[in-house]
Amino acid sequence: MKIARVFIYTAFVGCFVINGLNDQQTQRFTNPILPAGADPWCTYKNGYYYYTNTTGRNITVWKTKSIARLQTAEKKVVFNPPAKGPYSKEIWAPEIHFLAGKWYIYFAADSGNNVDHRLWVLENSSPDPLQGEWVLKGKLTTPDDKWSIDGSVYNHKGKLYLIWSGWEGDTNGRQDIYIAAMSNPWTVTGKRVLLSKPELEWETHGDLNNPNDVPHVDVNEGPQILEYGNRLFLIYSASGCWTEHYSLGMLTSSATADLMDSTSWKKNPLPVFKQSPENKVYAPGHNSFFRSPDGTEYWILYHANDKPGLGCGKWRSPRAQRFIWTKDGTPYFGRPVATNVSLAIPSEKKKVVRKRKTPVLENR
Secondary structure, eight states, rough: OOOOOOOOOOOOOOOOOOOOOTTTTTEEEEEEESSSSEEEEEEEETTTTEEEEEOOEEEEEEEEEEOOTTTSSSEEEEEEOOOSSSEEEEEEEEHHHEEEEEEEEEEESSSSSSOOOEEEEEEEOOOSTTOOOOEEEEEOOOGGGGOEEEEEEEEEEEEEEEEEEEEESSSSEEEEEEEEEEETEEEEEEEEEEOOOOSSGGGGGOBOOOTTSBBBBBEEEEEEEEEETEEEEEEEEOOTTTTTEEEEEEEEEESOOOOOOOGGGGOOOSSBBBGGGGBBBEEEEEEEEEEEEOOOOOEEEEEEEETTTTTTTOOOOOEEEEEEEEEEEEOOOOOOOOOOOEEEEEOOOEEEEEEEEEEEEEOO
């Protein structure tokens, strides 16, 4: 069963590119940024943008210097699963991170049985993640070794933490958000701590209507931490991705609090990002975040459907839009923008252009 699915200070965006566009036109894009791709994630290093999303069959990484050319960017399949085994099927929600001088990819996979879903880690010591060799570092065993998906690593004040979506026990029926400490990029230590479970009305839409599956699943998944000022915001997806109620919720904590103390986190009573039938955007969720190249803008990257009833299938596509901060320092994501809305690409680094010895600041 496909149960859909990060804090990063990076820059990324893509757009549809048509041959012959002039410079002014290439400063605009429309969503979606790729025709398909659930659980989008991006990161930035050494002048290149790296992007990945769920394909279900392998792990592919895109690399580009131009934030306006994702569709024509260099890309490479960096991992093909074996035909059989515990990580051979249902490859979900990959994330690529640069930690402790090496590249790591975290992903969820199973043997073909959903109950077997666990987290796995790939490692690459090459400066360029599209070069070198990706080696399976092993299973990222979570405390109690229960069903685990949507793993994301967060570096806070020099310490690594894993956040993920998992089951409390050994049977399906509810997905919760957990956190645990890490001793290195491939090892979780200590106990897991429950941060959020689906308990509010808008978090508990999950009827499956499938005689071969459980009747209902309550969902919290796809956790991502966003830092701003002296606060942390854990944004997560709630309700089943197979429903139109799939949306984003938010937990808030002080940046100086103990992240492993569940009482440090307070849940927002309402979703912070949800479907927009008027804009024809349905079931938006499983997001990540990035900054514009010049650092002045904050953007959210997420997937959504163009029509109702499409569920968790191949029709989900990645989209990007800018968000702002309210006066009290809380993120405001607004509504998902329609696919026919032209958006300015994330603000690029300002360069001084000299004309007749008069300095002029322009956004290039």
